[in-house]
Amino acid sequence: MKVAAGIPTPSGILEAALYVDDLPAAETFYGEVLGLEQIQRAGDRHVFFRVGRSVLLLFNPDQTERPPTNPDLPVPPHGARGAGHVCLILTREEISTMRKHLLDWNIPVDAEFDWPNGVRSLYVRDPAGNSVEFAEGHLWE
Template identity: 85%
Template sequence: MKVSPDIPTPSAILEAALYASDLDAAERFYGEVLGLEQIQRVKDRHVFYRVGGSVLLVFNPAQTEHPPLNPDLPVPPHGARGPGHVCLVLTRDEIAVMRKHLLDWNIPVDAEFDWPNGARSLYVRDPAGNSVEFAEPHLWS
């Protein structure tokens, strides 16, 4: 498929969303275990984290299926069921440190391997069953 040169090409992903019905468990995992900076929590609707220049959004799917109550922020209803996936960037040495840290928290490793291009990946599950990958930045180079 040929892309029209008249269409602007996005330069980055600004945010990624995962869904978890237990936001307290998600908050413990992403905030306490992974040490991500929380930037917003709205009761049982969502909790958001800064990840470098991007934001990881964790929504309660039952809450985001309803239209927002604030007419000034008409975000369309959305949601997903079942496990999703997010990949967070770490160096190879940082992946090794993260592996030990996760095991210290009794979080089992789902998979760990080197891709054909040499990039290392480590996979675990968050409390909602979402696949959380830690990979070297050259994975998609």
């Protein structure tokens, strides 16, 4: 695929969004179970967590599908239904530790394997059914 000349290339992903139907359950999973730093909660609309230099946005689609009511924040309606996916970076050793930690919380492992390039991945589901992957950071190198 050819990149168009003169088009700025983004340097990374600032935020990623998953949609959940039960914010308190998601808040517990990502905050208490995974230990992510919660940076914002807005009623039953959303809860946001810091992940390194990025932010994981968890939205209730019933709320975000509605048109904005604040003219100072005219975020367009958005939302998705069904399971999404996010991949969080851990070292191989940290993946092993996370696996034990998740099993201690009775969270079943969906899959765990090494990719053809030798990178380890571990997959689980959050309370909304989203696929949460933990992988070594050099997966795409």
